[in-house]
Amino acid sequence: MANQQKTAALEGAAERASRRRRTEVMQLILRALCIGSSIVSLSLMITAKQNKSVRIFGGIHYPVHAKWSFSQSFIFLVGVSVAVAAYSLLQLLIGLSRFFRSSSLISSRNHAWLIFAGDQAFAYALMSAGSAASGVTSLNHTGIKLTPLPNFCKPLQKFCDHVAISIVFNFINCFLLATLAIHHVIWLSQH
Amino acid sequence: MANQQKTAALEGAAERASRRRRTEVMQLILRALCIGSSIVSLSLMITAKQNKSVRIFGGIHYPVHAKWSFSQSFIFLVGVSVAVAAYSLLQLLIGLSRFFRSSSLISSRNHAWLIFAGDQAFAYALMSAGSAASGVTSLNHTGIKLTPLPNFCKPLQKFCDHVAISIVFNFINCFLLATLAIHHVIWLSQH
Numbered sequence: 001m002a003n004q005q006k007t008a009a010l011e012g013a014a015e016r017a018s019r020r021r022r023t024e025v026m027q028l029i030l031r032a033l034c035i036g037s038s039i040v041s042l043s044l045m046i047t048a049k050q051n052k053s054v055r056i057f058g059g060i061h062y063p064v065h066a067k068w069s070f071s072q073s074f075i076f077l078v079g080v081s082v083a084v085a086a087y088s089l090l091q092l093l094i095g096l097s098r099f100f101r102s103s104s105l106i107s108s109r110n111h112a113w114l115i116f117a118g119d120q121a122f123a124y125a126l127m128s129a130g131s132a133a134s135g136v137t138s139l140n141h142t143g144i145k146l147t148p149l150p151n152f153c154k155p156l157q158k159f160c161d162h163v164a165i166s167i168v169f170n171f172i173n174c175f176l177l178a179t180l181a182i183h184h185v186i187w188l189s190q191h
Numbered sequence: 192m193a194n195q196q197k198t199a200a201l202e203g204a205a206e207r208a209s210r211r212r213r214t215e216v217m218q219l220i221l222r223a224l225c226i227g228s229s230i231v232s233l234s235l236m237i238t239a240k241q242n243k244s245v246r247i248f249g250g251i252h253y254p255v256h257a258k259w260s261f262s263q264s265f266i267f268l269v270g271v272s273v274a275v276a277a278y279s280l281l282q283l284l285i286g287l288s289r290f291f292r293s294s295s296l297i298s299s300r301n302h303a304w305l306i307f308a309g310d311q312a313f314a315y316a317l318m319s320a321g322s323a324a325s326g327v328t329s330l331n332h333t334g335i336k337l338t339p340l341p342n343f344c345k346p347l348q349k350f351c352d353h354v355a356i357s358i359v360f361n362f363i364n365c366f367l368l369a370t371l372a373i374h375h376v377i378w379l380s381q382h
Contacts, residue, residue, distance in 0.1 A: 188376060
């Protein structure tokens with residue numbers, strides 16, 4: 001009888017441990033995805049430039065030159081992407097080293113609070129950068145109603161596509177970090 | 192001896208209860224501040240319009256007409272402010288009714304998760320709206336480098352001031368909701 005209880009307790013502990021490992025693997029995968037989408041977002045944005053000659057008023061050729069660094073919002077997005085890539089890489093390395101030493105990814109409640117704060121702050125920064133950049137591109141697409149601006153994106157298709165996909169990956173990244181933050185809230189609520 | 196222990200236990204319970212009440216009062220004040228800053232942000236934005244005649248090229252008078260509803264980002268900010276005001280009012284009313292019935296503000300873990308999710312989602316929405324609007328106003332201030340746009344904010348001082356202060360209150364609101372979200376994480380980590 002005592003043996004049976006012992007076996008059941010051991011099985012329970014083993015199951016809990018394997019569930020914990022599965023969660024931790026998922027967290028590490030989420031971190032790796034964060035790094036990936038930061039790099040995609042970053043590289044698409046810094047390659048967003050295009051020169052083209054546009055014909056206006058029927059005949060006159062007007063050179064249009066678009067580059068990501070012309071807009072403060074795009075510079076902000078690049079800055080945030082770099083910061084998030086660096087932060088995620090650091091967290092991934094720390095996580096992997098803890099994982100392969102078979103210790104728990106999160107050492108203490110303070111550690112969990114720290115990672116939660118970091119994830120939360122960077123998720124807000126990504127949301128901010130993505131929205132600021134979207135505000136500017138939506139102007140590029142439609143022109144500003146205040147003044148009769150031409151539609152930039154007709155001649156500058158390649159530039160606008162780069163920017164748009166970069167912003168999409170930026171929002172994916174924000175979603176990933178928000179998911180990680182919720183993971184840590186769950187951890188905090190259970191320990 | 193038994194009496195002393197009993198008194199000490201009672202005092203401890205009373206102290207815990209009064210600490211809980213203090214935290215709850217603070218949460219209700221934060222909710223009220225959220226409603227306040229939503230309304231300030233909203234009313235400043237929807238009163239942001241200005242007509243002016245600007246002199247260009249030395250002599251020609253050119254009428255400039257600015258209104259908040261010309262920009263998608265400003266419309267988004269107004270929508271988010273309305274939603275946050277309604278959500279905060281609802282939470283404040285529920286909170287006050289529970290507070291005056293002397294029951295705890297948060298009834299269960301599920302309830303805490305629900306409020307945490309709401310606060311978090313609206314904080315992200317506010318961050319997004321504020322950033323999108325900031326991206327557009329920073330264009331208004333500096334013009335777009337892609338095309339030689341004039342500086343809108345010189346003639347349209349009143350319009351730009353309204354928009355800028357509205358955005359500031361929007362970010363204050365975001366900060367308040369983020370604080371409330373952290374409050375609920377603390378609650379979840381303790382119960």
